Amino acid sequence: MxxxxxxxxxxxxxxxxxxxxxxxxxxxxxxxxxxxxxxxxxxxxxxxxxxSPVGWFTFLGGLSGYTGGMLMIWFMNAYHYDIVVGGKPLFSGFYAFPVCYELTILLGAFGSILGMLILNxxxxxxxxxxxxxxxxxxxxxxxxxxxxxxxxxxxxxxxxxxxxxxxxxxxxxxxx
Amino acid sequence: MSAHATAAAHAHAEDHVPTMWERLPWMAAALGFLGCLAGYVFEGPKNFAHAYLVAFMFFLSLGLGAFFLVVIHHLFDAYWSVPTRRFLEHLACLLPWMALFFLPIGLLSGDLYYWMNVDPAKDHSLAVKQVLFNKATWGVASAALFGIWWLWTHRLRGWSLRQDETGAAECTTAMRRWAASGIFVFAFSLTAAAIFWMKSLEHQFFSTMYGVYYFAGSVWMTLATAYAIALLLRRSGRVPMMGQEQFHSLAKLLFAFTVFYAYIHFSQYFLIWNAAMPEETFWYAKREQGTWAIVGWVIILGHFVLPFLVLLRIDAKLSTKVVIPIFVWVWLMHHLDLQFNIMPLVQPEGPAFLISTLGALLFIGGLLAALFLWDLRRHPAFPLKDPRMGEVVRH
Structure with a gap:
């Protein structure tokens, strides 16, 4: 019909x-x-x-990439299995930053694509x-x-x- | 239309009665001069010299940033930036005037640059850098920088003004040639200025990012200033084609340089933090003493996080209610960033207010503003016969 x-x-x-x-x-x-x-x-x-509201998906994706990355590195290197590297503190936002920065971009891109698909x-x-x-x-x-x-x-x-x-x-x- | 506009601009310049706004820069400069004198006498030559250097590097940023924006306008053959180009050419042409403001730094160089009073035989770090850090090289390089800036900025503006009269395409070709060489001249001269005048305050320090660090902050501050001037020019009605496209593009660049500055400054810190070599770490260790540690955080949050979040949205980039406070903030942050570089040498415990700081800012800023307004008055406010102006009007 x-x-x-x-x-x-x-x-x-x-x-x-x-x-x-x-x-x-x-x-x-x-x-x-x-x-x-x-x-x-x-x-x-x-x-x-x-x-377009796609930007909000990008922002949320980026934010979760950054915080997720920081949490992951803190959990792995400073909490669950402590490793001392080069006499540096177990956790520091400085050495964790490059990885979290990459994760911000990666999840930001995922957020954009997902937001585009959902909204369309x-x-x-x-x-x-x-x-x-x-x-x-x-x-x-x-x-x-x-x-x-x-x-x-x-x-x-x-x-x-x-x-x-x-x-x-x-x-x-x-x-x- | 354009010949008429040129004539009108000239007539306008001749029978001109200065308004309150045009007298203001002169009053600021006079007040600033008194402040500088008071600062020199009551706060001592050493304090005064450092505070004055902060103000000098602050306004040098504006000239260098404008020089950069004019050069990339030609290199990218952009059409959106045509209406903004003339006032940027004027700002860039303030660079040779900076030679005048450099005199106190030249005279007080002994108070500023510790290495000038040290015997290289007794200081290993100076001995290995003696090729660069000796009085003769420092003096010749300083003089050469102003000469280089005079040549390039005035050639770029000269051809631009000639095109106002003739409308010839050869002017555009000539400007492109000066821009193509200009980008190299810009990069090397800015780096030299940052190293000789600012980084050599602590000659032991190593950082390959130092030049680009000063560059990132300089263009950032210039973009905010350019947006503000563009707003004023549109309000005055002198550049009728200044519209949303120009403001949006300037704001996007301001946003980009907010991120670029953070990227550069973080990279410098991160490399030094990771390598942990004393000849590099001492620089940041000094800047974690007393209240300088707080200033470091203010720079992270205020120079990057706050403007980043505020300028993220497209409607914020175009709202004068949002961007005007941001311009004031950008000036404050760039000045604070330069204080962070220079002032710990005389104020190891943390930043403190000096009459010299305010005096130097008002003195240099006032005279530069007067020069800029004079340039703006005697020349057409936008490139009248630029071949790409048609595209600006159509879009």
Whole structure:
């Protein structure tokens, strides 16, 4: 049984897609996206996108890398199995720092990748847009705007009217 | 438009009535001069010389940092930095003026540099470094540094000003040539300045990081200053294309140098701590006496941790409410860092307030500010006919 995923509008130019994005943004929709063959300057502002929250995942990853590294080195060298090296103290933030610094970067990078995957709801096997024949042109020369049906503001007639100006074609996308 | 703007700038310079803000630097310099005299008389030549050296190295940072930013602007062929380039050229052209402020250091060199009064035959560490540390080399090198800085900074600004008139592409080519040689000249001259004037205070000390340590702090402090000047120039309306892109880029560089400074200073400490050789460790051991130990922590937390956390977010980098207090903080921290390098020689127990410190800062800073404002008044406030200006306006 197929179910509607959303409404798809095709535009011939970046400008037409951008104008439509501004209208959809101002109408207050939340579950929608623009798909273009190349990055379009100014599209982020036209869509009202804010700075990505991925940075928070990076920060938390880095923080746990640093503290985890310090704890690990302290536990191993000063608590669980004491080793005196070169007459230095059993634990010092100085000799532990290079390793913790590397761990900060490593877990920071892991945090970024994980944050990106989580926020994009990846990985997934399939996306309804990928079985739409018209949408295949997104990697060629067409510009698309999709409003999903589970948007709280969604109403087919109103969405269709909003997307109409400048569009070559509007159709429903089925989720099968 | 540009010929008109040049004429307007000239007319502006001629019938100019100084405002309160333009008189302020002169008043500061006069007050500072009295402070220096009082400091010399009441606190003694040795205290005065060290406090004065801190102020000298502090403002030298600004000229060197600006010289560096002008050079990398040309080397990277960046377009975002075109509107900021002119005032950075002015700041770099303050370097030859520093020769004037160097006179007290030259005259009081005997009070500053212990090795000048020592017989190399009786001091092994001096004997092995005698090639570098002898009065003749020190004097000639000091004079040569100002000459080198004069040549490069004035050639870079000279071609830039010529382009304002002609708009010729050959000016850009010439500036690139001076920048390509300039990056080497910059690296070697800054390192020499840091070694001869600051590191040689304790001639026994070894550190291969010392030059780059001074470099990291200098560019850091210059970037904060450049952001502040860029804000003022936008407010005055003299550089209309100064916008978010310029501020964001300057703040990103400030953030990068916050991390770079920490990386360099930590590396210097870490290597010395790990090797634990007395000819290196004495330098930090001296700086762990009395309240200098607290200053060390203030530098770790205030020079790195605090600005790092504050400048991490993009919205903080663009908010004047956040960055303006940060600029003041950056100046304080860079000055404290230089005190940490220089002052333990006269204040072994910890930093203490000296009239000389305040006097030297006001004296050098006041006169440099007056010179900078004069340069800003008599020249167009941005490179009028830079070939990349179109890109700045379009973006």
């Amino acid at each position: 197929s179910r509607a995923h959303g409404i798809l509008a095709e535009y011939p130019t970046p400008a037409a897609a951008m104008a439509a994005a501004v209208r959809v943004r101002d109408a207050g929709y939340s579950r929608w996206d623009v798909h273009t063959p190349f990055p379009v300057h100014g599209m982020d502002e036209a869509m009202g996108l804010k700075n 709801r990846l990985p997934r096997w399939h996306h309804p847009l990928l079985s739409n024949l018209r949408f295949a042109q997104v990697t060629h020369d067409k510009f698309f705007l999709v409003i999903e049906c589970d948007d709280v503001k969604y109403d087919e007639a109103r969405a269709r009217a909003l997307l109409q100006a400048g569009a070559d074609h509007i159709e429903m996308v089925e989720d099968d």
